[in-house]
Every structure is written in structure tokens, then in C-alpha cells.
Amino acid sequence: xxxxxxxxxxxxxxxxxxxxxxxxxxxxxxxxxxxxxxxxxxxxxxxxxxxxxxxxxxxxxxxxxxxxxxxxxxxxxxxxxxxxxxxxxxxxxxxxxxxxxxxxxxxxxxxxxxxxxxxxxxxxxxxxxxxxxxxxxxxxxxxxxxxxxxxxxxxxxxxxxxxxxxxxxxxxxxxxxxxxxxxxxxxxxxxxxxxxxxxxxxxxxxxxxxxxxxxxxxxxxxxxxxxxxxxxxxxxxxxxxxxxxxxxxxxxxxxxxxxxxxx
Amino acid sequence: xxxxxxxxxxxxxxxxxxxxxxxxxxxxxxxxxxxxxxxxxxxxxxxxxxxxxxxxxxxxxxxxxxxxxxxxxxxxxxxxxxxxxxxxxxxxxxxxxxxxxxxxxxxxxxxxxxxxxxxxxxxxxxxxxxxxxxxxxxxxxxxxxxxxxxxxxxxxxxxxxxxxxxxxxxxxxxxxxxxxxxxxxxxxxxxxxxxxxxxxxxxxxxxxxxxxxxxxxxxxxxxxxxxxxxxxxxxxxxxxxxxxxxxxxxxxxxxxx
Numbered sequence: 138x139x140x141x142x143x144x145x146x147x148x149x150x151x152x153x154x155x156x157x158x159x160x161x162x163x164x165x166x167x168x169x170x171x172x173x174x175x176x177x178x179x180x181x182x183x184x185x186x187x188x189x190x191x192x193x194x195x196x197x198x199x200x201x202x203x204x205x206x207x208x209x210x211x212x213x214x215x216x217x218x219x220x221x222x223x224x225x226x227x228x229x230x231x232x233x234x235x236x237x238x239x240x241x242x243x244x245x246x247x248x249x250x251x252x253x254x255x256x257x258x259x260x261x262x263x264x265x266x267x268x269x270x271x272x273x274x275x276x277x278x279x280x281x282x283x284x285x286x287x288x289x290x291x292x293x294x295x296x297x298x299x300x301x302x303x304x305x306x307x308x309x310x311x312x313x314x315x316x317x318x319x320x321x322x323x324x325x326x327x328x329x330x331x332x333x334x335x336x337x338x339x340x341x342x343x344x345x346x347x348x349x350x351x352x353x354x355x356x357x358x359x360x361x362x363x364x365x366x367x368x369x370x371x372x373x374x375x376x377x378x379x380x381x382x383x384x385x386x387x388x389x390x391x392x393x394x395x396x397x398x399x400x
Numbered sequence: 401x402x403x404x405x406x407x408x409x410x411x412x413x414x415x416x417x418x419x420x421x422x423x424x425x426x427x428x429x430x431x432x433x434x435x436x437x438x439x440x441x442x443x444x445x446x447x448x449x450x451x452x453x454x455x456x457x458x459x460x461x462x463x464x465x466x467x468x469x470x471x472x473x474x475x476x477x478x479x480x481x482x483x484x485x486x487x488x489x490x491x492x493x494x495x496x497x498x499x500x501x502x503x504x505x506x507x508x509x510x511x512x513x514x515x516x517x518x519x520x521x522x523x524x525x526x527x528x529x530x531x532x533x534x535x536x537x538x539x540x541x542x543x544x545x546x547x548x549x550x551x552x553x554x555x556x557x558x559x560x561x562x563x564x565x566x567x568x569x570x571x572x573x574x575x576x577x578x579x580x581x582x583x584x585x586x587x588x589x590x591x592x593x594x595x596x597x598x599x600x601x602x603x604x605x606x607x608x609x610x611x612x613x614x615x616x617x618x619x620x621x622x623x624x625x626x627x628x629x630x631x632x633x634x635x636x637x638x639x640x641x642x643x644x645x646x647x648x649x650x651x652x653x654x655x656x657x
Contacts, residue, residue: 212556
């Protein structure tokens with residue numbers, strides 16, 4: 138479904154990503170891990186359409202990705218994902234309104250009631266049914282991220298992009314969020330890309346782990362070579378092949394640690 | 401109670417000084433006593449003017465507040481449009497923001513003669529002075545507030561299907577409205593300054609006009625109550641804007657206090 142063909146990303150002379158080749162089937166949950174500054178978030182922005190690849194192309198169903206973010210790709214950031222001036226239910230309603238009312242950006246009457254019911258149903262699925270009229274400021278960090286997920290999913294996107302969505306949450310809340318996300322993923326036919334710093338999170342969630350790493354480093358010119366996807370590990374949670382996952386995890390952790398030491 | 405203390409101290413110092421001076425010279429005009437001031441207030445506020453049959457204080461207040469109100473509303477409207485356009489649309493911002501920055505450096509009082517020449521001596525030139533005086537500052541404030549809106553929110557809105565127009569209408573505009581009210585509160589002080597300056601120079605009514613008129617007779621017993629009245633009005637407007645911000649935009653935390 139998503140095909141990445143020989144994608145490069147450069148900022149001036151600095152190569153961030155080089156020679157990315159990847160094919161992801163519909164319904165995959167890809168965790169992207171790697172040391173900081175090695176292009177995971179850049180790759181996510183390429184998928185989102187917020188930035189363009191310097192070379193190569195990304196295809197969605199055989200067609201190039203639209204060059205601007207659009208409603209087929211939902212996104213949840215670590216922070217600033219919800220609109221603070223709208224109540225919880227209106228945050229979710231906003232997407233439905235913007236899609237249907239291109240000029241006023243608002244729905245009225247029966248249309249609005251239908252959309253509102255849809256928004257409320259979505260909020261109940263993520264466990265925010267009791268906080269409909271609160272403002273985001275009154276919610277905890279975990280609830281805000283639930284809201285951001287509901288807001289993205291109510292648009293029924295093909296692809297959901299998550300940029301360290303749980304990075305700022307407590308471990309306990311993070312575990313609840315993992316269960317919620319996995320539940321939503323299994324119910325729908327979503328393709329998810331998630332950037333995370335937490336290797337364990339990367340390996341417990343998801344059906345595939347992509348490891349970003351700089352293979353070549355030139356000490357004289359640190360920007361001359363970019364990161365690549367060094368491991369592309371399919372995870373099979375259903376067979377519960379815990380041992381192979383552990384081995385893969387150990388290999389990746391070793392690689393990540395080696396990378397932390399500056400060359 | 402503590403917040404009243406400085407006021408009480410100030411009043412006490414004034415009346416001590418006043419009674420000391422009046423003891424030496426009962427005709428002293430500089431620090432009038434409370435009775436003199438209340439007589440003057442009675443004269444301007446509750447007695448019909450012999451010549452025009454009007455109550456001076458209320459008439460002055462109405463005309464001053466009208467000028468101030470029109471000026472503030474016009475400034476706010478211009479600033480909102482210009483602030484959003486320059487902050488949210490890069491092309492407009494690149495073209496106009498240096499220009500607005502330079503415009504905001506023009507001392508408004510220096511162009512007052514031009515305004516009198518162009519717009520005449522009546523209401524329009526006074527309102528225009530207020531608008532010229534405070535609009536550039538509000539525009540610059542709103543422009544930077546627009547740029548402070550995190551990039552994540554713009555992208556998020558796009559993934560929710562927003563066009564540039566609906567993005568401005570549903571996200572940027574509502575997020576800026578409380579900030580506009582805060583900016584208006586901050587520019588109230590300059591707005592009063594320009595109002596009184598314009599009234600002092602060419603006017604036939606208004607609070608500023610009255611103060612500068614009675615100055616010729618050293619009528620401190622009128623000037624002091626007028627100054628206090630203006631201060632009270634300014635404070636009430638500030639408070640009203642603050643409460644309005646809290647009431648309409650309960651989600652807005654920053655700067656609403």
C-alpha cells in the first residue's frame with residue numbers, strides 16, 4: 138500500500154535520510170526507533186506531506202503522496218495536538234465540520250446533530266464520554282492524547298502517524314494508552330506509523346519495527362551521510378515468538394547503544 | 401483591605417497639605433479642600449449649565465467615551481484583519497510587516513496637525529488620532545501571537561480537512577480573539593492619552609477639553625475631580641475588558657488576569 142522508493146532527504150549539505158526503500162502493506166503497525174537525530178521524525182513528516190523528499194518518491198496505492206497534509210493521513214504529536222479553544226466534543230466535531238462545510242467550516246441543524254453523535258461515539262470509544270464539555274486545559278496529559286487520537290480517527294484516515302505520542306506520559310498511563318491504541322488498530326484496517334524513543338514500546342506495540350541508524354559516519358563531515366533503515370523486523374505477536382523478538386531487540390539495543398557513542 | 405492602604409495614605413497626605421495651605425491663605429487654589437471640590441462637582445455634574453442647559457460632566461463624558469469607543473473598535477477591527485493576514489499568510493507578512501513596523505514608529509502626536517488639516521477639526525480627526533496611535537501596536541502584537549501558534553496545530557487542522565480559509569476562520573481567529581482583548585486592554589492607556597491630547601488642542605467638549613479649559617482659571621477644584629473621574633473610567637474599562645475575556649473565553653488562561 139505504501140511504497141518508499143529510494144528516498145533521500147537533505148537540508149542544504151546535510152543528508153538526513155539516504156536510500157530508503159520500503160514497502161508497507163495495509164493494516165501494518167510500524168514502530169520506528171533509533172537514536173535521536175537520525176531522521177525518524179523527518180521520515181514521518183515526509184509521510185505526512187509536511188516536507189518533501191529531496192530525491193525519490195513515496196507512493197500511496199501506486200500514486201505519489203499529496204504534497205500537503207490532507208484528511209487521509211491523521212496525525213498525533215507529542216504536544217499541541219488539540220485545539221485549546223474548543224471543548225472536547227467540538228475538537229472531534231471540528232474535523233467532520235471542516236470536511237463537509239468548505240466555506241463556513243461549521244455545520245448546522247440536522248447535519249450537525251448527526252456529526253455530533255458520531256463525535257460522541259468516537260469519544261466514548263477512547264474513554265472520554267464523561268468529559269465532553271471540558272476544555273483540553275482541564276484534561277490530564279493522557280486524556281489530551283486520547284482526545285487527539287479520537288480527533289484523528291473520526292476522520293477515518295487510511296494512515297495514522299504518531300510522533301512520540303506517549304513520550305510525555307507516566308508509565309502507567311502509557312500502558313493504558315497502548316491497550317487503547319492496539320484495540321483501535323485491531324478494530325479498523327488502519328496503517329499506523331509510530332515514532333518512539335522507547336525500544337520496549339516499539340517492540341510491544343506494532344507488527345513491524347523499523348530501525349533508523351547511520352551506517353556510515355565521516356568524522357570530518359558529520360552531515361555527509363544520512364541515516365537508513367538498518368533493520369526491518371516483522372513481529373508476530375500471535376505466535377508469541379517471544380524469544381525471537383527478544384533476540385531482535387537485543388541486536389537493536391546493541392546497535393542503538395553503539396550509535397550513541399559519538400564517532 | 402491592604403490594597404486600600406496606599407490610596408488612604410495618598411488621600412491623607414493630600415488633605416493634610418491642603419488644610420495647611422488653606423490655613424495660611426484661604427484663597428489658595430492649588431490644593432482645594434473636599435468642600436471646594438464637592439461644590440465644583442455639584443456645579444459641573446448636577447447643575448444645568450446656564451448657557452447651554454446641559455450637565456457639563458455627563459456631556460463631556462459621553463462625547464469623550466464615544467470618541468474613545470469608536471477609536472478602539474475601529475482599531476481592533478483593523479488590527480485583527482491585518483494581524484491575521486500578516487501573521488498567517490507569509491506573502492502578506494513579508495510584504496507588509498516591515499512597513500507596519502516603520503509606521504508604528506511615527507509619533508502619532510506629530511501627525512496630529514496633518515490630521516486636523518486633512519480631516520478638519522471635528523470628531524473624525526480625533527478618532528483617527530486614536531486609531532493611528534494604537535493600531536500599529538495591536539497589529540504587531542497579534543502578528544506575533546499568530547506566529548506563536550504551534551506549527552503542529554496548523555498541520556493538525558490540515559489533516560482534519562481544513563483549507564487555508566477555514567483554517568483561519570476556525571482555528572486562527574478564535575485563538576486570537578482573547579489576545580486581541582488583552583492587547584486592547586494594554587493600549588487603553590495610550591488611547592486615553594491621544595484622546596485627551598486631541599481634545600485639548602481642538603474641541604468644544606470632552607473631558608480633556610474641559611480640563612484644559614478650566615486650567616486658565618487655575619480651577620484645581622474642577623481639574624482634580626475630572627482626573628479622578630477619568631482614572632475611574634479607564635480602570636472600569638480595563639476591568640470590563642478583563643471580565644469579558646474571562647467570560648467569553650473561559651479556556652484562555654494567559655494574560656487574562
